[in-house]
Amino acid sequence: MPLHIIACVKQVPDPEAPASAFRVDEAAKKVVAAAGVTPVISQFDALAVEAALRIKDAAGDAKITVISLGPETARDVVKHSLAMGADEGVLLTDSAFDGDSYTTALALSKAIEKIGDYNLVLCGRQATDWDAGVVGYGIAEMLGIPSVSLAKSVTVQGDKVVVERVLMEGYDTIEAPLPALVTVSNELGEPRYPKLQQIMMAARKQVTIWGAGDLGLDASKVGAGAVRLNLERLFQPVSEVECEIVEGETPDEIATKLAQRLREQKII
Ligand SMILES: Cc1cc2nc3c(=O)[nH]c(=O)nc-3n(C[C@H](O)[C@H](O)[C@H](O)COP(=O)(O)OP(=O)(O)OC[C@H]3O[C@@H](n4cnc5c(N)ncnc54)[C@H](O)[C@@H]3O)c2cc1C
Numbered sequence: 001m002p003l004h005i006i007a008c009v010k011q012v013p014d015p016e017a018p019a020s021a022f023r024v025d026e027a028a029k030k031v032v033a034a035a036g037v038t039p040v041i042s043q044f045d046a047l048a049v050e051a052a053l054r055i056k057d058a059a060g061d062a063k064i065t066v067i068s069l070g071p072e073t074a075r076d077v078v079k080h081s082l083a084m085g086a087d088e089g090v091l092l093t094d095s096a097f098d099g100d101s102y103t104t105a106l107a108l109s110k111a112i113e114k115i116g117d118y119n120l121v122l123c124g125r126q127a128t129d130w131d132a133g134v135v136g137y138g139i140a141e142m143l144g145i146p147s148v149s150l151a152k153s154v155t156v157q158g159d160k161v162v163v164e165r166v167l168m169e170g171y172d173t174i175e176a177p178l179p180a181l182v183t184v185s186n187e188l189g190e191p192r193y194p195k196l197q198q199i200m201m202a203a204r205k206q207v208t209i210w211g212a213g214d215l216g217l218d219a220s221k222v223g224a225g226a227v228r229l230n231l232e233r234l235f236q237p238v239s240e241v242e243c244e245i246v247e248g249e250t251p252d253e254i255a256t257k258l259a260q261r262l263r264e265q266k267i268i
Pocket of ligand 1: 008009010011029030031042044045048067068069070098099100101102104108122123124125126127128129130131132133134135136229230231
């Protein structure tokens with residue numbers, strides 16, 4: 001049976017959008033989607049797809065399934081992954097999925113179990129919006145499979161995965177038996193950019209849509225009723241910067257005035 005790799009991809013606000021377009025709704029504790037700015041695939045998740053494609057290129061025969069959990073618009077990141085070269089796409093979309101890292105990992109792990117017959121699950125090292133970096137390991141725990149973090153390269157050798165894992169200074173090499181989960185870091189390199197023909201082919205591919213019921217999850221198991229993290233407050237900090245130019249005829253005079261100002265402010 002060919003190798004089956006599942007990559008988890010999340011849709012995030014475009015990090016290239018101007019900071020002025022970023023807004024939060026403090027009352028709803030939600031990030032407000034910037035008007036006219038299309039959300040994109042989380043950068044590390046594009047690398048997870050790239051890692052899967054490199055394994056497929058080397059193996060010659062492998063299947064890649066991508067899964068995204070999110071709103072209907074998250075179909076775009078599934079399509080982007082299909083255009084990169086993935087074979088099948090699944091979108092988990094249901095208002096019941098609106099939760100935290102735990103409920104996200106639970107829904108993704110149930111979907112992976114439902115897909116079945118997988119050898120390797122690849123995630124990004126962290127989603128580039130909330131940067132929690134926990135969903136991958138949650139999925140591995142729920143599936144009962146080993147996980148290896150922060151890969152700069154991932155290869156499959158027989159019945160094991162071999163990962164070069166990023167360290168502060170250099171890397172180490174880790175082997176784990178399959179099935180396993182690996183989170184991919186930016187040291188992997190650049191993700192391939194889909195060509196026009198691939199984008200057109202991906203546009204014609206069907207994306208499987210599953211809701212909570214399809215995964216055998218009722219509302220008490222996912223979403224607001226099941227979250228384990230309580231978001232106390234979401235706000236944009238206001239930083240007030242005042243700039244005062246200390247003037248004088250000579251460097252000595254400027255230094256003396258500066259020292260006086262600092263003493264007045266009780267800084268020195
Ligand atoms: C307390 C709390 C409140 C939140 N409130 C909101 C909110 O109001 N609105 C909102 O939009 N979000 C909210 N979120 C974020 C949302 O629930 C996140 O999708 C979820 O917490 C996953 O965590 P993360 O994005 O930090 O993923 P990480 O743990 O950083 O992700 C690691 C990897 O897991 C995989 N992954 C993560 N999420 C997905 C996904 N959705 N689909 C596919 N693969 C995935 C990717 O491969 C990713 O690279 C909240 C999160 C928390 C913790």
